[in-house]
Amino acid sequence: MQKVKLHINGFTRTLLVNAHETLLDTLRERLNLTGTKRGCDQGSCGSCTVLLDGTPVLSCITPTIRCDGRKILTIEGIGVNGHLHPVQERLASDGGLQCGFCTPGVVMTAVPFLQENPDATDDDIKEALSGNLCRCTGYKKIIEAVRHAAEDLRHG
């Protein structure tokens, strides 16, 4: 067991963790942050994506002990004061989700991507979201929603 200090969504938690504990387990099973989804537990589907110091990582293959002292942002930390982030707004309004299980991972990938690539083309968006599997939408409305969110952010 090792003591780690995690800065999660702006709040600091200190935990004792085993070496094999993944960040996904820590979030879902210990901290009840169940917005982050377990789709494969193998790093193949993207549903568990969270931000580690601002960069998207797959929490199911990220050991929690490697996160000591680092900033973690989960889907619960996106949006401020009850306002949705434009990516969330557009996914919801433009049909960019159906069952919604992959959606938190899509949000956590698209939000930092648009921050760094405000003028992203559809091809850029496709590339950025290539690690997020969705079985419902055929991706079309997800890609459109992210493009619309980029426009909202530029004009916003």
Next chain:
Amino acid sequence: MGRVIGKPTPLIDAVQKVTGKAMYTDDFKFPNMVYVGLHRSPHAHAKIMSIDTSVAAAHPGIKAVITGKDIPIAFGVLPISPDETAMAVDKVRYVGEIVAAVAGETPEAARAGADLIRVSYKPIKNFITPDESLVECSEDEKIHQHTKNSKNIHKIADLSFNDPKDGIASSSFTRSVDFKFAGVTHAFTEPHSTIAVWNGDESLLVITATQVPHYLHRTLSKVLDIPLHKIQVKKPALGGGFGGKSDPFPHEMIASKLAILTNRPVKCTLTREEVFLTNHGRHPTEMTMSVGCDVAGKITALDTDIVIDGGAYGSFGVVTSYYNGVLLQGPYKIDRFGFITRRVYTNKPQSGAMRGHGAVNPRYAVEVVLDMLAHDVGMDPCDFRQQNFLSENTKTVGELRITSNGIRECLETVRRKSGWDDRYGKLPNGHGLGVACGFFISGSALPIIWNRYPQTVVHAKLDFDGRIVMFSGASDIGQGSDTMLVQIAAEELGISMSRVQVEVADTKLTPVDLGSYSSRVTFMVGNAAKQAVDKIRHQIAASVGNEKSVPREAIQFADERVFTDDGKLNLTWDEAVDIAMAGRGAFVESGFYISPKLGGKFKGSGAGLSPAYSFGAFIAEVKVDPMTGQVSVIKVWSAHDCGKALNPLSVEGQIEGSIHMGLGQVVSEDMRYHNGRLLNANFWDYRIPMTLDTPEMDVTIIESNDGEGPYGAKEAGEGPIHPVLPAIGNAIYDAVGIRMTELPITPDKVLTELRKGGQQ
């Protein structure tokens, strides 16, 4: 009408889903909960000689251990083929079958406990391929004892009208082609998950990721011997189904049994590998498709011989067997028609229902063969199809009743939008266009379990707060049925959607709905919901009319007001509700749906019956790299007749999702086995399309306004997958001149065909 219905409407739970607040089964936790560990068979076919659970039972943290003999009652989603038990009894029939289960204090303890179970097996003859199952074996080698003639044939379904074989033999042009289709699986993103709670009053609560709470309700009662009225099945948010969550599942029974034994809440969430092993996906299929036509390109006869690989258990297989044949009766008029389907048992994870159930593989075959015949006759493939379509308001040769039918408009639309007439056959080598059509049931007219009940009942409640609550057993699996319930209530009562809430998919609170399968929900639940809220409106109109002395038939409902056009009555919704509450308080109205009596009088006439059918035509554009054999789908033009799009945003989503899933099956997805062991039980090796594979999609909704559908609506969830695969297959022919008859169409197969120098 048309205030809410027909408008693109975001899902009512969309904000919950984009914020991570939507609760899926595995997101629930109960105090003092224990976890399930499953012990699975390493053998494809073996007798269980003994099971030693003593070491597991003594392991720290293990609270209970059970084996097949603890839940020995057989079940099956179809009451005619209950051939499965929650865990293997006496023998195992596939690698990965559950043999024993433990409840542990932690997931880790449960896994460790499951690994400590010792099973002694005696392997017996394996039947891995359909060919092996079609030949005689000794009686005691058979996979199931109930199969006949010392073979492993689960079901033979066949129908024949007007001697199709003779019809083909006497046709001017005939084609008879062998096809082979790999097994594919649903690959929904949310793994199977179940939580079972045994309450103090000996009632069972099961929260589970299911498309069929009602069938699970019945099955749990049967296998656990608990009265129906003591079981509550609840479906929370669900992360995709596509038919893969439409059976009652062993892990749901195991979690329930362990909850009773431990008297503690039990959670069972499967790993991704276990999800693949659970399967119930599309049957691996081999078929010979024979079609004839005359010199003018009129189809004269169709006959097909099909073998589908059912895996170890029955699931929906009897229905699948029929659907493979009967759903070839449209969208073309074919008067001499026949098929035979043999569903075999093999020692593999079972096949079942998957989007487009039973009809996807034969649709590929027939549309490719029709394309060949069009070329034989010297006709444009669109013209060829256009002159063979069924009309509206007709019957097929097997007496499927066709009502609304927008197929002509579908084909004309994609033909025009794709520039077909200027481009087909004229694109540079390596580029091609292909066309295909399809049709599908809007709900099975015959229920699985025969009784005189409606197929769905919806309750609508009005209370003093002015809120409408819709109570429906319908299972929203991401397709948006909850949103539809709200739309219909808002439409009929002239109130905003925010005044309407749902209580859904809870067998204690909600009236029975048969489930989200066979594309039945919009048609059946929509009709029932409309009927229920119409009664509410009539009740309010009666109360208000009485009190205000205006004729009730003059009362209008719109914009949150209850009024007459002459201005004599002009109430807010809340004022009207207040009047309706007087003297009685809250009230509930009920609506239901039962299919009309349909079909012929011959054996097998019930298969494929539906109160309405959807239609569609798609054109695909592909690029084939002659050096690598790689097929890239560039664009798909789709036109689907869903009767009336209650929510165009959702209908488009269903069509786009169908293109995705069809694309996966046609170019990459393939459940690969070695001696019965699934080799690619993960998303790395079983490739579903990702964003980069997504073609451009042009979606057109065609509205034929069905006379019996709610507001004219028919289905959109499954029909759109059928034309996708053959449109791509036919486009490959246009691109490089080869006919691909084996799916998936991987680069190696394309190169092999190209080396043969093209054909036909």
